[in-house]
Amino acid sequence: MTIPFNLYAILTIVSMLCVTLLGLDFGKMKKNQQIADETGDLLAGETDLPSEDISTEVKEGGRVWQLIAPIVILIACCIGSMIYNGFFYNWDTGAMDSTLQSSNIIEAFSNCDAGLSLGVGSVIALIITFVVFIASKAMSFGECMKSLTSGFKSMVPAILILVFAWTLSGVMGSKGGYLDAQGFVEENMQALAESGLATMLFPAIFFLAACAISFATGTSWGTFGILIPVATSILGTSLEPGVILVISAILAGAVYGDHVSPISDTTIMASSGAQCNHIDHVKTQLPYATVCAAISFVAYLIAGAVVSTGLGYGLSALVTLGTGLALMAAFYAFIWFRNKKKAQKG
Numbered sequence: 001m002t003i004p005f006n007l008y009a010i011l012t013i014v015s016m017l018c019v020t021l022l023g024l025d026f027g028k029m030k031k032n033q034q035i036a037d038e039t040g041d042l043l044a045g046e047t048d049l050p051s052e053d054i055s056t057e058v059k060e061g062g063r064v065w066q067l068i069a070p071i072v073i074l075i076a077c078c079i080g081s082m083i084y085n086g087f088f089y090n091w092d093t094g095a096m097d098s099t100l101q102s103s104n105i106i107e108a109f110s111n112c113d114a115g116l117s118l119g120v121g122s123v124i125a126l127i128i129t130f131v132v133f134i135a136s137k138a139m140s141f142g143e144c145m146k147s148l149t150s151g152f153k154s155m156v157p158a159i160l161i162l163v164f165a166w167t168l169s170g171v172m173g174s175k176g177g178y179l180d181a182q183g184f185v186e187e188n189m190q191a192l193a194e195s196g197l198a199t200m201l202f203p204a205i206f207f208l209a210a211c212a213i214s215f216a217t218g219t220s221w222g223t224f225g226i227l228i229p230v231a232t233s234i235l236g237t238s239l240e241p242g243v244i245l246v247i248s249a250i251l252a253g254a255v256y257g258d259h260v261s262p263i264s265d266t267t268i269m270a271s272s273g274a275q276c277n278h279i280d281h282v283k284t285q286l287p288y289a290t291v292c293a294a295i296s297f298v299a300y301l302i303a304g305a306v307v308s309t310g311l312g313y314g315l316s317a318l319v320t321l322g323t324g325l326a327l328m329a330a331f332y333a334f335i336w337f338r339n340k341k342k343a344q345k346g
Helices: 007-022 028-039 064-088 105-111 114-135 141-172 181-194 199-217 220-235 241-260 265-274 278-307 313-345
Strands: none
Touching (some): 007 241, 007 313, 064 105, 064 114, 114 141, 199 220, 199 241, 199 278, 241 265, 241 278, 241 313, 265 278, 278 313
């Protein structure tokens, strides 16, 4: 029910299509693209890459399946591990049990320990991939072992950043943590509600709070755990459009903060996977994401005012989504005409 109201996620997809199809680079990305065009270095940016960059020797005779197979194997092993783990993992004891803990696959996904499942699945996938590559003579045993060390070496910076990021998230904590972030937010949000603040402003306020918390902690799920209980304690748990709008605003804001945070695991893994400078990656994606977030904020202000009049679910979703898409279209139309005008002058 929250999908039509989750503006940031929807607008990000629309923005990606506009940028890709119309070629509308702007901000730091446009500047780095110009540097790449001038130097011929596709990973060029404002910050130099480490001097000891990881390079891989190109081998002749590669096949497409050799690129696709490891990805398919990894996905299959991780999903299989999550299903198996969900059927037998006992959260009370924190260990694998001998009796079934779930009655179906959907419940198994919900009950699994994702961290353990992904770790086990990745190791199994790595072993299977090595066996397939050695059997097909795509790589020798020595090359497989060498790739382990070179791959781990390339991931050390990402691992260090992740460890520090998880440490910061642990210090922030949820309710009862060292800094009791959830308790602090709940107390202040309750004070706002008791001050007579119009509920029509709640979607925009919770959106901003989610953006700030997820950016500072680098986790969207942690932000969900902090703000959603606060929202439901203030507004209740009914399925009225106003409540759904606030919950959706929290989901949207948390994803934005996690998307642009330099200590977010997804941001770190994206820059590491592309072998580009981490801070350059943060700077280049920030303008695009912030445009979507700013439009979402304005749309939540408008939608909050309209939905508070008592519209039904369908009309509320239409107003919210329509407002966001209209503002997005206006922004990219402005960028397109501005770039076209500059090109004509040049």
